[in-house]
Amino acid sequence: MSSIPEELSYTKEHEWVAGLDDGLTVTVGITAYAAESLGDVVFVQLPEAGGTIEAGDPVGEVESTKSVSDIYAPVSGEVVEVNQTVVDDPSLVNSDPYGEGWLFRVRIEGAPEELLTAEEYATFTTADS
Amino acid sequence: MSRPTPLREVHESLGATLTDFAGWLMPLRYGSESAEHNAVRTAAGLFDLSHMGEIFVTGPQAGEALDHALVGHLSALEPGRARYTMICAADGGVLDDLIVYRLADEEFMVVANASNYPRVAAELTERSTGFDAEIDDRSDQYALIAVQGPRAQEILATLTDADLVSLKYYAGLPGTVAGAEALIARTGYTGEDGFELFVAAADAVPLWQELTKAGDAYGLRPAGLSARDTLRLEAGMPLYGNELNAGLTPFDAGLGRVVRFDKPGDFVGRAALVPLKDIPPRRRLTGLVARGRRVPRHGYPVVLLTDGTVVGEVTSGAPSQSLGKPIAMAYVDTNVSEGLAVDIRGSHEPVDVVDLPFYRRSK
CATH class of the missing domain: 3.30.1360.120 (Probable tRNA modification gtpase trme; domain 1)
Structure with a gap:
C-alpha cells in the first residue's frame, strides 16, 4: 500500500494538492500510487509559469518507460511556479512524490473544486486496483 | 483470467x-x-x-x-x-x-x-x-x-x-x-x-x-x-x-x-x-533516436519534418538507458533517411536515423 498523507487533498486522476486549507496558492503533484503504477518516470512536461489553467484540463504529461499519462489541472487559476528540479530529474516523482517531486503551484481563482480527502482517495485506489 | x-x-x-x-x-x-x-x-x-x-x-x-x-x-x-x-x-x-x-x-x-x-x-x-x-x-x-x-x-x-x-x-x-x-x-x-x-x-x-x-x-x-x-x-x-x-x-x-x-x-x-x-520492400525497419526527451511509441506515425507527410510507423519505442535518449524501431519508406520526425500526440519531434542495433556489447 503506497502512502497517502492525511493532510493533502486528491483527485481521481491521482494528483495531490497541498495548501488548500491555508490560502490561495496550492502545490500540485502526483501521488505515490500513480508513481508506482507508472514505473520509472523519465520525462515530465509541466504547464508554463504565468499561464492560466482550468480544473479538469490536461496541462502536462508524465512519461515512464512503459507509458505516458496526462496531468490534469486539479484546480483553476494561474500557474505561479513550476518545479524545474523535477523537469531536470524526473526520477524525483518516484523517489519523493510528495516532497522534492512536486510539479507546480497554482494561485486559485474562484472557489476551489471539490477534491477527495485522503480517506476517500484511499478507498478510490483500492476499488481501482 | x-x-x-x-x-x-x-x-x-x-x-x-x-x-x-x-x-x-x-x-x-x-x-x-x-x-x-x-x-x-x-x-x-x-x-x-x-x-x-x-x-x-x-x-x-x-x-x-x-x-x-x-x-x-x-x-x-x-x-x-x-x-x-x-x-x-x-x-x-x-x-x-x-x-x-x-x-x-x-x-x-x-x-x-x-x-x-x-x-x-x-x-x-x-x-x-x-x-x-x-x-x-x-x-x-x-x-x-x-x-x-x-x-x-x-x-x-x-x-x-x-x-x-x-x-x-x-x-x-x-x-x-x-x-x-x-x-x-x-x-x-x-x-x-x-x-x-x-x-x-x-x-x-x-x-x-x-x-x-x-x-x-x-x-x-x-x-x-x-x-x-x-x-x-x-x-x-x-x-x-x-x-x-x-x-x-x-x-x-x-x-x-x-x-x-x-x-x-x-x-x-x-x-x-x-x-x-x-x-x-517499400519500407525498411529503421533505428530512430529522438533529439528531445519525449518517447516515440508503438503505432506513432513517422513524418517528414518539412510538411508532415507520413512516411512510416513506429513499431517499438522506449527511453534507452544505454544511450540516455529515447529510441525507436520503425518501418520507414526506403527513399527517406533524414529530416524525419515522430508525431508524438500531435507534435512533430525530430529524430535521427541510426544503424541497428542501438547497443552492442563489448566482447
Whole structure:
C-alpha cells in the first residue's frame, strides 16, 4: 500500500494538492500510487509559469518507460511556479512524490473544486486496483 | 483470467508489479525497471519466461517435417545447436518467430512466443501430416528461467558441472543445475551473454531461489518484462506483434536471411516468398533516436519534418538507458533517411536515423 498523507487533498486522476486549507496558492503533484503504477518516470512536461489553467484540463504529461499519462489541472487559476528540479530529474516523482517531486503551484481563482480527502482517495485506489 | 506461471508466489513475495501479457500473469518489474535494465548490462538479471511455449517434434522424420513447416533448414542443424527461424502462412506472412533446438537426431524443441504457441502447435501438427514425426506441446510441463548479463556464466557455473565455457552462442546441452534436470541453452533476448534454463515446472521455484542465492555476490537481480523489452529494443531484436506480424513477410522485416530456399523440398510459404526475395520492400525497419526527451511509441506515425507527410510507423519505442535518449524501431519508406520526425500526440519531434542495433556489447 503506497502512502497517502492525511493532510493533502486528491483527485481521481491521482494528483495531490497541498495548501488548500491555508490560502490561495496550492502545490500540485502526483501521488505515490500513480508513481508506482507508472514505473520509472523519465520525462515530465509541466504547464508554463504565468499561464492560466482550468480544473479538469490536461496541462502536462508524465512519461515512464512503459507509458505516458496526462496531468490534469486539479484546480483553476494561474500557474505561479513550476518545479524545474523535477523537469531536470524526473526520477524525483518516484523517489519523493510528495516532497522534492512536486510539479507546480497554482494561485486559485474562484472557489476551489471539490477534491477527495485522503480517506476517500484511499478507498478510490483500492476499488481501482 | 490471466494464467500464473509456477513462479507467481515468488514474484509476489518480491513485491513485483504483475501484469497480463499474452494471457499470462507476468512480472512487469520488481522495483525500478531502469535498475533492472542496468543490472543486466553490467552484472546479471534473472527472468521468468515460463510463458513461452515448448513444442517437441520427435521421430525419424522430425527434421524433414520442420523443413516443410518452417522457413529454415532445420534438418541440417547439428544436435546440440539452436537456430532462429520463423513459421509463415501460405501467403508468406510471419505467424511467429521461433528458436528451434535440436536436442538429438530425432528430437527438436520449438520455442514459440506466448501469444502464438497454441497456433504454432496446431500448424505444426497439421503440416507434419505424411511425415513420420510426432508433435507434442509440452508448454504446460516446462518452466523457463533466464540468467542474462556479463556475470551470467560465473553465476551459473557455481550451480552446475556442465561445461559452460565450451557451450557456444545458440547451443544447448542437457545438464543438472542446482539438482534440477535442465536444458541449458546459451540464448537470450537482451543483447548480453546469458543462458536460458528449461526445467520441469515443479523445479522452477527451488531453481530460482538457488540462482538468487548464487547470484547475490555478482549483482544478480530479478528483472521483469519491462526491462526485457528495453533490453531487446536496444539490441535491435524484433518482438512479435510489434516488428513482426502476419501482414509482413520475413523480407519486409529485413530478415529474409532466415528463409532457406536452398533446402530440399517444398515448404509452407515458399511459393509466395520466392518472387519477393529480390524485390526491395517499400519500407525498411529503421533505428530512430529522438533529439528531445519525449518517447516515440508503438503505432506513432513517422513524418517528414518539412510538411508532415507520413512516411512510416513506429513499431517499438522506449527511453534507452544505454544511450540516455529515447529510441525507436520503425518501418520507414526506403527513399527517406533524414529530416524525419515522430508525431508524438500531435507534435512533430525530430529524430535521427541510426544503424541497428542501438547497443552492442563489448566482447
